[in-house]
Amino acid sequence: MHQSPADDALVAAACPGRNGREVVVAGQGPAGATDDYMWGRHHEVATGYSTDAQVRQLGSSGGALTGLARWLIASGRVERVLVTTYDPAYAIGTRSGATSEATVILDGAGSKYCPAAPLVALSDLRAEGDTGRVAVIGRPCDVATLRRAIAAGDPVGARVEVLLSFFCAGTPSDTGNRELLRDLGVDDPAQVTRFRHRGNGWPGDTRADLADGDARTCTYNESWGKILRRHVHSLCKICPDGIGEQADIVAADAWYGDDDGYPTFTEADGRSLIIARTPLGQELLNAARTDGAIATEPLDIREIDQMQPGQINRRRQLRIRIFAYRLMGHAVPEYNSAALAGYQRDLSLKARARILVATLRRLIVLRRKASKG
Template identity: 65%
Template sequence: MSVARTICQSGLCIGCGYCASLGGGGMGLSRAGFLEPGPEAFALGPQAEARVRAACPGLAGDMVVPAPLTDPCPAGAVDDRLWGRSFSVATAWATDPATRHAGASGGVLTALARWLIESGRVKSVLVTSYDPGYPIGTRSASSSDPGTILAAAGSKYAPAAPLAALARLRENPGPHAVIARPCDIATLRRALAAGDVLDVPLLLSFFCAGTPSDAGNRALLREMKAGEPEDVLRFRHRGNGWPGETRAELADGSTRTCSYAESWGRVLRRHLHSLCKVCPDGIGEAADLVAADAWYGDANGYPLFAEAEGRSLLLTRTAAGQALYTEAVAAGVLQASPLDIREIDRMQPGQIDRRRQLAMRVLAFRTMGHALPRYNAAALAGYQRDLPLKGRLWGYAATLRRLLAQRLRGWGAGA
C-alpha cells in the first residue's frame, strides 16, 4: 500500500500536499472537512514513494526537533528550550502602510515576499490566498506579482495544502521562496534533505495554533448569520487592521462581521484537526524566518486583542533568515526593535501551554489507541520540565475528555 494511502487511512494526514505535488497536485476535502491527496498520490513510483516516506509529517521521526536544530548551534545563534533557535528576536512591521494594514499583524511576511520579488532575489513566492470559487477555502500558488502577494495577505484559518503547489515549481526553474505553516515547512525541509531538487532557498513561516476544518468555517458563517458558502462573495478571517475583523461579503450586497476573539475563540478553535493538538512545532523551528503576533498584554500579562497598529514578532532561525532580515531592515522594508526572548512568554502564552502539555497530550492519544507520528522523547520531557505534576495530570485528563467526546464525531474533527 502506498505511503499516502496508509497515512490517510490512519488519520495522520494533515493535508500539507507534498505527496500530491509528486502526482500532479490534486487535493480534495475529506468527510471530516480537511484536505487530503487525490488518487494520483496513491500510485506514485518508487522514487517518489521514497521521498514521501522521508518527508511526510505523519511518519517523521524526532518530530519535535526539526532538521536545522539537530546540528550544533552556530556562532551568533541561541537555542532556547521553549522557543527554539534564533539569531535575532525582534518586534517588527512593514514600513509600507498598506502592507502593514493588510497583514495579519505587522505585515512582515507580506513585505518580505513583495521585496524578494521586487529586488530580484527570487523568481516567485509560494503564497496561500482565498479561493475565488469557494471563498471560505484556500488556494496556494507561486506568484511573481507583488500586487497579488499583497492581496493574499492575512491569516487563513481554513484547510490549506501549500506544498501541492510544488508541482508547478518543479516545472518553473527558481529560485523561489515559500511561505507556509510550520508543519509544511518542516516537511519541505525533510524533502530537500532527502533529495528533492526544488530550488527554494528561503522558507518562511508563522506561529500556528492549528488548522480548523471546512465544517468549522461553515459553522462560523452560521454564527455570523452569513448563510452558506454559496451565499458568500468574499471572505476574510483577519487583516485590514490588527487583529482585524472576520468579514463576509454576501451576494445580496450585505456584510457580516465579527471580532477575531469571537471567530477564533468561540468557533474555529473547536474544529481543529486532532493532530494539531499534538503538533510538535507550532512556532516554525524549521523555517529560515518566522513571524507571529506580538500581542500587547493586560495588567496580568495576558494578550489583549483590541485593535491597534500591526506589530509582528520576528525570529530568524538560520543564517539565511538572518541575512534576509538584516538586509530588509537596511533597505527600509521593515522597521524593527530587538526583543528579549523571554518577552515571547508573555506575548504567546498559548504556544507556551501547548509545548508544556505536549507530552501529556501525546500520552493521552496513545492511551486511547490513536496512531501518532514518532516524537523526540528527550524534547518532550524538556518541554514539561517546569510544569508541576498537578498541571501535567490536568492536561492528560483534559485531553482524554476531549478524545472521548471526539469518538462521537469521528477522527480528525477536533479533539
C-alpha cells in the same frame, strides 16, 4: 496508485504526520545560533512591521511576512513567491500559487484559518520547467515537510531559495468555517463573495461580504476563540512545531498584554514578532531592514512567553497529550523526546495530571461521536 519504495522513503522522512523529530533541544545547535528550550533556534528575535502602511494595515499583525515577500521580489533575491490566497470560486477556501506580482502577494496577506495545501503548487513549478528561484510562505508543517524533502533529495530544492513561516495553532476544518458563517447568519457559502479571517487592522475583524451587498463581521476572539479553535484537526493538537522551527524567518503576533500579561486583542497598529532562525534568514532580515522594507526593535526572547500564551501552553502540554493519544491507541508521529521533556519542565505534577485527564476525556468523546456516525 502504488508508490515506489523511494517515494515511501521520502514520505516517511518528510511527512509531519510521521516525523516530528526535527525540533531544537537547547544547547545542541551550531555555533553562531542560540537555542531556547521553548522558542527554538534563532539568530535574532525582534518585533517589527512593514514600512509600507498598506501592507501593515492588511497583514494579520505588522505585515512582516508580506513585506518581506514583496521585498524579496523587488530586490531580485527571488523571481517568485509561493503564496496562499482565498479562492474566488469558494470564498472560505484557499488556493496557492507562485507569483511575482506585488498585488497578488498583498492579496495573500492575513491569516487564513481554513484548509490549505501550498506545497501542491510546487508540482506546477516542476511542470513548467522554470528554473527561477522561489520563496515559499507556508505553515510550520508545510515548511518542515519541504525542508525534509529537500534534505532527502527532492529536486525541488534547486528552486527553493527561502522558507518563510508563521506561528500556527492548528488548521480548522471547512466544517468549522461553515459553522462560523452560520453564526454570522450566512447559511450558504455561495452567498459569500469575499471573506477574511483576519487583517485590515490588528487583530482585525472576521468579515464576510455577501452577494446582496451586505457584510457580516465578528471579532477575532469570537471567530477563533468561540468557534474555529474547536474544529482544529486532531493531529494539529499534537504537532511538535507550531512555531516554524524549520523556516529561515518566522513571524507571529507580538500581542500587547494586560496587567496580568495576557494578550488584550484590542485594535492597535500592527506589530509582528520576527525570528530569524538561520544565517540566511538573518542575512535577509538585515538587508530588508537596510533597504527600509522592514522596521524592527530588539526583543528579549522571554518576552514571547507573555506575547504567545497559547503557543507556550500547547508546547508545555504536548508530551502529556501525546501520552494520552497513545493510551487511546492513536498513531502518533515520532518525536524528539528530549525536546518534549524540556517543554513541560515548568508544569507541576498536579497540572500534568489535569491535562492528561482532560485530553483523555476529549478523546473518549470524539470516539463516541465517531462510533455513532
